[in-house]
Amino acid sequence: MKRSLIVQKFGGTSVGTIERIQEVAQQIIRSKDSGHQLVVVVSAMSGETNRLMSLAKQIDNVPTARELDVLLSAGEQVSMALLAMALNQQGYSAVSLTGLQAQIRTNNQHNNATINDIDTSTIEEHLANDQIVIVAGFQGVNDNNEITTLGRGGSDTTAVALAGALKAKECQIFTDVDGVYSCDPRVVTRASRKEVIDFPSMELMASKGAKVLHLPCVQYAWRHNVPLRVLSSFCKGEGTLVTGQEFASPVSGIAIQKSMIMLAFPLSQHELVAKQCQMLGIENECWVFDESSCRLIVKDDDHDKLNLILADRAIEQKKVALLTMVGNNASALSAQSVRILLEVHLSVLHFCEQQHSFTLVMLPDTIDKAANVLHDKYIVTNERLSSGNKQLHLG
Amino acid sequence: MKRSLIVQKFGGTSVGTIERIQEVAQQIIRSKDSGHQLVVVVSAMSGETNRLMSLAKQIDNVPTARELDVLLSAGEQVSMALLAMALNQQGYSAVSLTGLQAQIRTNNQHNNATINDIDTSTIEEHLANDQIVIVAGFQGVNDNNEITTLGRGGSDTTAVALAGALKAKECQIFTDVDGVYSCDPRVVTRASRKEVIDFPSMELMASKGAKVLHLPCVQYAWRHNVPLRVLSSFCKGEGTLVTGQEFASPVSGIAIQKSMIMLAFPLSQHELVAKQCQMLGIENECWVFDESSCRLIVKDDDHDKLNLILADRAIEQKKVALLTMVGNNASALSAQSVRILLEVHLSVLHFCEQQHSFTLVMLPDTIDKAANVLHDKYIVTNERLSSGNKQLHLG
Known part of the structure; x- marks a missing residue:
């Protein structure tokens, strides 16, 4: 029996401390226990990318693009290893893969690369062994085997691209808000969480300042028709499902x-x-x-x-x-x-x-x-x- | 004209701060300007390995060996990228390579791996382009493309193994002391720097507590007859040359x-x-x-x-x-x-x-x-x- 595959993505705040990594592990275990195959994409621990960037800026205000990618990609390598350890410690077999190891192949545009394709064979092998596969978000590898990054926030894109390549049932983006709101709830107190939003509205919202989803992630999911769900890492709930090719309401x-x-x-x-x-x-x-x-x-x-x-x-x-x-x-x-x-x-x-x-x-x-x-x-x-x-x- | 190739290794203290990384860059530039081809091996910035290890220990007192290697290897990825940036910023073309990218192939003994062989083709390609090649110390890759580490201090081993594989003229280990001493100078005030020490004496000294060189590094260099030089990153001097197959003095x-x-x-x-x-x-x-x-x-x-x-x-x-x-x-x-x-x-x-x-x-x-x-x-x-x-x- 082939179980349904879900791709889950946890952002920097969700894995920002050891305690949060352990909470994320519990969330993953709940999904695993409910019978899913799981591929999990993680960002760097919050603050880490800034820390690394500031080291680079002390050396060169415009650091070499190739080397900046090498530097920043170390951030996810830390969080993915810690998350895999936390799962193993709970008795759930997990392995972590860098962008290179997961064969997330991009073009050569350092610091702002685009995913060309993913050779999923290594991931599928681990899934076949009933392992939870943790993949570094935000990073890939070009044709010369050099590390590339997708630009900040690119972990969402990694998750969606993996969901597309693996034909996942759903791509779940766990973040620090519990869904997509009609407006930023810190500004508009009566803003409400949307249960569903269509892709064209979500794309416009993301391109015009809604930070809940990274624009290329929405575009990629739309193009590949990957159902996308935005969920909170910190509280339960159904979040917001992004689906549908057409505008669904007069004002979204x-x-x-x-x-x-x-x-x-x-x-x-x-x-x-x-x-x-x-x-x-x-x-x-x-x-x-x-x-x-x-x-x-x-x-x-x-x-x-x-x-x-x-x-x-x-x-x-x-x-x-x-x-x-x-x-x-x-x-x-x-x-x-x-x-x-x-x-x-x-x-x-x-x-x-x-x-x-x-x-x-x-x-x-x-x-x-x-x-x-x-x-x-x-x-x-x-x-x-x-x-x-x-x-x-x-x- | 084929210029002479030197492998230089800088430890964690030598790259412990941005200022020190810039000093190391100057040292490398001096060697480059004097006409050498250079492969440079770096450790993680001092304190970083401990920081990462303590994160792991907060999750699991005995973290998964495979994941610990993924975690710790992020340390050198940071220092090597920063060093390459510093060289580039000074107008010297440099590229950094992880253990996987440099094809440092090890056995499968996570946390304490042994180097089996090195496919030097990627490094040679960069050298042929007149680039300075920075390689992550301490890490390699097993036959499954998984990250391995050589155990603490393994950056020395990486340097010697690279020097052997590349048939380098000399392997220079830059460290925080200016050579090998007749005894630890913090203990014995009259201890003096040795200009030369033979391999069998150096092996015994390293195995019995002299921390200046990592034991497997000495053994590898001895076996492959790679001349080894211990030098200070912080002050000039000829350091100590380790060479010679036989005991050369009654008391070394x-x-x-x-x-x-x-x-x-x-x-x-x-x-x-x-x-x-x-x-x-x-x-x-x-x-x-x-x-x-x-x-x-x-x-x-x-x-x-x-x-x-x-x-x-x-x-x-x-x-x-x-x-x-x-x-x-x-x-x-x-x-x-x-x-x-x-x-x-x-x-x-x-x-x-x-x-x-x-x-x-x-x-x-x-x-x-x-x-x-x-x-x-x-x-x-x-x-x-x-x-x-x-x-x-x-x-």
Whole structure:
């Protein structure tokens, strides 16, 4: 009898201390006892990647990309070995594999590699021996047998890619929140956990600031149709299932990006700036134009990189925050949203519409209130309606 | 033109901080600039192996051997990457390789593996590209592509094995002392650095407590006739060259082992105890017999292991220290040595003679004085004589 295979991924906070590693082991044991074959992907213990990065920065502000991958990949090697030990200590046979040993083959883009394919034979061999297989997240190996990393947060991608390659029943992402929320619950107190969210909404949410899932992970899962479940490492619950190829509701949620910088340039410089952003690998969140100038909004982190080249060209720099509403019908609500915010004296600096979302550019200190107002208007109301409808159907 | 290849090894203290890693990089650059091809072996940053080990012990007092190797090998991965970065930052092309990547193939004895062979093709490829190759010490890979470690201090062995496989001109072990001394200079103030020491003396010294070189390293170098040089990472100097197949002087040096335990058993238990020691992998330093009992002397570390099984059988336990004098003629001096020590009121509990050495068992608080007395008698005197002879020849 072939038992159902599940891939579970535990992030850095979930394995941040020995106690937490032992809790994770218990979680894995529960799944194993319920009859699953298990492949477990782990990140480095929280803080470890930063510690290693800071050692590197003491040597070179821009460390060799190849060697940075060697360095950072040591982080998961520690957590995966400790987790395997914890399982063995409990009498459950477990083995850990580095990205190289698990044959997670990537392209040659050090620090930001993409998984090309996975030779699952070593993993399958261990599974056939009834072992729990722990795989280092975030890392792989290129054609020259050199260590690569997928960029920060890439452990999610490892998990989904493994789930796809192994044809797993489900890929479970264990994290420090108990699911995907309609908005960041630290900002919007009435935000609620979604039981299900469709892939296109989840992709937009992730790309516009929802940190619960790493964007390439969502994209990979969507493309390979791997059911994805976000769960808490710390408390029980069903979490959120990410599934479905189409937008499933008019408004799926609100994503927020704080710590953004808006840079204004003379209109004539638009092409040049855009080109340099591309070369530097800077993601621009959006462009806003008027008659004489263009405005580029970037992450505060990227801003440092951008500054090296572009600071002297910018005619204005301003800290801003972005609010993006996502859903099948979201973009139709942009003008109305701006009016609603204006009624409560919150001014929107700019807005950009996309096909299934719109993004508002606002001053940082207005963003929390704006999120609450729009969430109350479009999401709490909707949920009340649908819960009302449900009762109607039941009645 | 094929340039001469040197293998250099830097221990944990030498790469213990970012500053020290940068100093090591400068040392490597000096060698590179003087026209050498370089393969550099590094240990984990000092303290790191202990840190990782203590994480493991929090999970399991006897962690899975396979996983312990995965865990500990992360230590060198950090130091080798940082060293490669430091060299790259200085404009010298360097790449780091794990034991697996460098194809250091070992047997399957996790935590205490032996190197079987090294496929040097990857290293040679990088050397051919004029790159400095940094290799993780202490680690290898078994036939199943699993990470193994050579046991603590095994980085020296890695360096010598690489020097042998690559047919290097010399294997240079950089450490925190500036060479091999006639006795531990922290104990014997008149101890002096030896310019040359023969392999058989060095092997005995290493096996009897001289920590400057790891025993398997000496044995491997001797067997493969790899000239070995011990040098300081922190100050300039020629260090000590280990070379020569035969004992070269009547007394080569004195080795000291503190923190030993002597356990006494009824004579009838000798075979049983010996067998259990072998099974537990406990090195016994020596056995001493009398009519009714046998005494086994072991390292304090091993004693813990031994205690699990043998404590209830032992009829006596005592802390002791060992002093071993090594040299072509050393064993002939044992009885005289005991008398000399007795004259200064230092009593010898037991002594064992071997072919080219003898070992005195003493109480721990007498060992330092004993070492000074015997060093003055047999080594300082000899050196005076030979330096006198030299002057005679010169005169």
